[in-house]
Amino acid sequence: MFTGIVQAQGKVKGIEERGKAELRLTIEPVQWAKQAFILGESIMVDGVCLTLADYHDDLLDFDVMVSTYEQTILADYTLGQMVNLEAALTLQQGLDGHLVLGHVDGKAQLEKIDIQGETHFYTFRFDNPTWGKEIVAKGSVAINGVSLTIVSTNESHFVLALVNFTRDHTNLSQLKAGDWVNLETDILAKYVQGGLQDVGTK
Structure with missing residues (x-):
């Protein structure tokens, strides 16, 4: 479980195919306070919950299943690319963002960026x-x-407003029209929709 508050960015240092079953992804954290990483812990990488398989020389290694990287932007990673990082939520933390599972629903495409004063409006x-x-x-x-937070939406698009702090501390500042991103909808909305579907079938 995560909050969606990015704690650091990381640089992709290695992408190694390991047969048809998985991919070994190596990331170097950037500007992340020294942490006592624990093998097997969950770390969110660009919205994807991954298990830390190895930690050495300040590099984080993750094994990514084919089903995961085929439906996320991980399949398009290149060496040197910057990614967003967040450690798993603990019971001692405050919930500054919202409950994020790290189970990406799929990809959305950035269509345009409109700038109004200090705010950037992203349409996906x-x-x-x-x-x-x-x-x-x-x-x-x-x-x-x-x-x-979603500003507006319709059946095929939604608009988000990003302040400079968010852009400066995440890789969203590097996005341009046509780029794809990992999307996870709100878990509470999923439960509501699931409940309504159950009611409709009874």
Whole structure:
């Protein structure tokens, strides 16, 4: 479980195919306070919950299943690319963002960025009609693991407003029109929709 509040960025240092079953992803944390990483712990990478398989020389190694990188932007990673990082939520922490599972629903595409004063408005397109019921104005969504509030939405698009602090401390500042991002809709919206579907079938 995570909050969607990015704690650091990391640089992709290694991408190694290991047969048809998995991919070994190596990341070097950047500007992340020295931590006592524990093998087997969960770390969110661009919104994807991954298990720390190895830690050596300040590098983090993750084994990524084919099903995971095929439906996320991890499949498009290149060496040197910057990613968002967040350690798993603990019971001692405050919930500054929203509850993020790290179970990416799929990808959304950035269509345009409009700048109004200090605020950047990002418009994303999504193709799965089911997501439209889980993306609501004033609700929450996670983009590359970043907890954001939805400004407006329709059946195929939604708009997010990013302040400079968020852009400066995440890789969202590097996005341009046409880029794809990892999308996770709000878990509370999922439960609501699931409950409504159950009621409708009775």
